[in-house]
Amino acid sequence: MAPVPIADDLFTWPDDEPRLIGGRCAECGTHVFPLRAGCARCGAAAVERALLSRSGTLWTWTSQGFPPKAPFRGEFAGTDPFEPWLVGVIELPGQLRVESLITGCTQDELEFGMPMRLVTMPFRTDEDGQEIITFAFSPEGADHA
Known part of the structure; x- marks a missing residue:
């Protein structure tokens, strides 16, 4: 599927x-x-x-440092032990700023103004076994699986 x-x-x-x-x-x-x-x-x-635009710059970011409560259903957050994930605001030049998950890096690798690119990533699997994907931004040039 x-x-x-x-x-x-x-x-x-x-x-x-x-x-x-x-x-x-x-x-x-x-x-x-x-x-x-x-x-x-x-x-x-x-x-x-x-x-x-597919590309932008990192305007700001934070980390989600605790497991989310229901009804959040993103499986990427269900690791045991829990691992924080990154959320940032990406400025798309001449357009707008968008809030997004950040993937493909650690918080220590992030810098204000760094180039970012749009990617997709798994979010969860539904009850029928269908993989649901979402968008995220990743540092330009980062490996993204």
């Missing part, structure tokens, strides 16, 4: 070079993610589908 995305219209799939699916307001030019019907900046309803 082929993997499926965690949500429809969140990122391009299947795709060797996935892109986030956002929107761009036809009135004021503001980008949004995820795609929505209206512009949060000017209120216009003229938001058009737009593929966002």
Whole structure:
């Protein structure tokens, strides 16, 4: 069974070079993610589908240092013993900043402004055995399995 995305219209799939699916307001030019019907900046309803940049820079980050409570279902967080994971804000130049999981590195390897790229990663397996994937960002040039 082929993997499926965690949500429809969140990122391009299947795709060797996935892109986030956002929107761009036809009135004021503001980008949004995820795609929505209206512009949060000017209120216009003229938001058009737009593929966002695959590359950006690390604006800030933190680590999730304790196991999440239900209803979180991400299997990557279910290791025993628990291993913290990274969450960051990636600035996509000229578009917006997006919150994302960070993978392919340790916290000690992260630096403000470092180049990042969009990747996909396993999130969980559903009750039918279907692998569910999500997006994440990884340092540019990092090996990502």
